[in-house]
Amino acid sequence: EHCVRAINYSRRFGKHGLPLIGSGDWNDGMDRVGNKGQGESVWLAFFRYSVLLRFAETANGYDDALFAETCKQEANTLQKNIETSGWDGEWYLRAYFDDGTPLGSKKNKECSIDAIAQSWSVLSGAAGSKRRKLAMASLEKYLVKRDLKIIQLLDPPFNVSDPNPGYIKGYVPGVRENGGQYSHAAIWALIAFAALGEREKVWELFNMINPLRHSSDAASMQVYKVEPYVMAADVYANETHKGRGGWTWYTGSSGWMYQFILGSLLGMKLKANRLKFKPCFPLDWPSVSIEYHYGTSTYKITIFQLNDDTPSWWKMDDKKGKGDSVKLNDDGLEHDVQIYIRIPA
Numbered sequence: 001e002h003c004v005r006a007i008n009y010s011r012r013f014g015k016h017g018l019p020l021i022g023s024g025d026w027n028d029g030m031d032r033v034g035n036k037g038q039g040e041s042v043w044l045a046f047f048r049y050s051v052l053l054r055f056a057e058t059a060n061g062y063d064d065a066l067f068a069e070t071c072k073q074e075a076n077t078l079q080k081n082i083e084t085s086g087w088d089g090e091w092y093l094r095a096y097f098d099d100g101t102p103l104g105s106k107k108n109k110e111c112s113i114d115a116i117a118q119s120w121s122v123l124s125g126a127a128g129s130k131r132r133k134l135a136m137a138s139l140e141k142y143l144v145k146r147d148l149k150i151i152q153l154l155d156p157p158f159n160v161s162d163p164n165p166g167y168i169k170g171y172v173p174g175v176r177e178n179g180g181q182y183s184h185a186a187i188w189a190l191i192a193f194a195a196l197g198e199r200e201k202v203w204e205l206f207n208m209i210n211p212l213r214h215s216s217d218a219a220s221m222q223v224y225k226v227e228p229y230v231m232a233a234d235v236y237a238n239e240t241h242k243g244r245g246g247w248t249w250y251t252g253s254s255g256w257m258y259q260f261i262l263g264s265l266l267g268m269k270l271k272a273n274r275l276k277f278k279p280c281f282p283l284d285w286p287s288v289s290i291e292y293h294y295g296t297s298t299y300k301i302t303i304f305q306l307n308d309d310t311p312s313w314w315k316m317d318d319k320k321g322k323g324d325s326v327k328l329n330d331d332g333l334e335h336d337v338q339i340y341i342r343i344p345a
Helices: 002-009 042-061 065-085 115-123 129-143 183-195 199-209 211-215 218-224 251-265
Strands: 268-271 274-277 288-294 297-306 313-316 319-322 325-327 334-342
Touching: 002 042, 042 065, 042 115, 115 129, 115 183, 129 183, 183 199, 183 251, 199 211, 199 251, 211 218, 251 268, 274 297, 313 325
Parallel strands: 297 334
Antiparallel strands: 268 274, 274 325, 288 297, 313 319, 313 334
């Protein structure tokens, strides 16, 4: 009931049929984009689309078919509005200001592209195949800075732009959300590339933003300057501090990195009592091994990737079966599992 109320309460849209951004969405630094009650968020439209479809399943699980259908219909309308008013030609807009000025558009001299609208075009499933691939290609082209080992949140950073997006502009250009790497969002980009099946790129970019890689030698350590064994909230792109780490021990970024490694790189997802696999690690890796605890049971799992026409299959103890998932039992025993996953062509 709490979730239903939240979904209903957030049913507030602007003239483009996109959710109102108010005084900030995920990026609370954009607190003046829609503070007059008219600004809209393209990213929030993708996020809401995902919430609606996922909650439709929950509603059905509680025998609330009526609310499930309401969620699906609203998601369908939102998807059409995103495609009509959110696309900028090569990537998705980030938002609209109160006065209707776009943000995250090639028309903007500052923040002409923002990462999270592109990532969530994939993560939400709202964008069509052609646009989502083009959006992520644009993210890579304009926001992946391999020389600095960062994935920027947006570019170019805010400095003297008008309209004023809010306190994000108070950060020095290239620092924190204002054009630096905000690691939380950078990891969303990794998850999106994994969802597209771009395994070599996923591994390259994961290695690039891995904090260990920022301190792999003495010279890199003098640039990065912060702890290499924890996640930093941000890494600077500022001219005078290029590649320097910011706020460390950041649980938001470390939590998302953990989810990326398990859910995307290794492709392991739990649903009810079944463990499903859709890995995205390099094809030249022989396998990956995981020890997974389910209640009182231990599952020693080895994942193999099949780069041929062989259908996915598994072997557990002395049993074999078809498919990319295995059933778990809380039986107090130790189980040996091999799972062979066919890689889509």
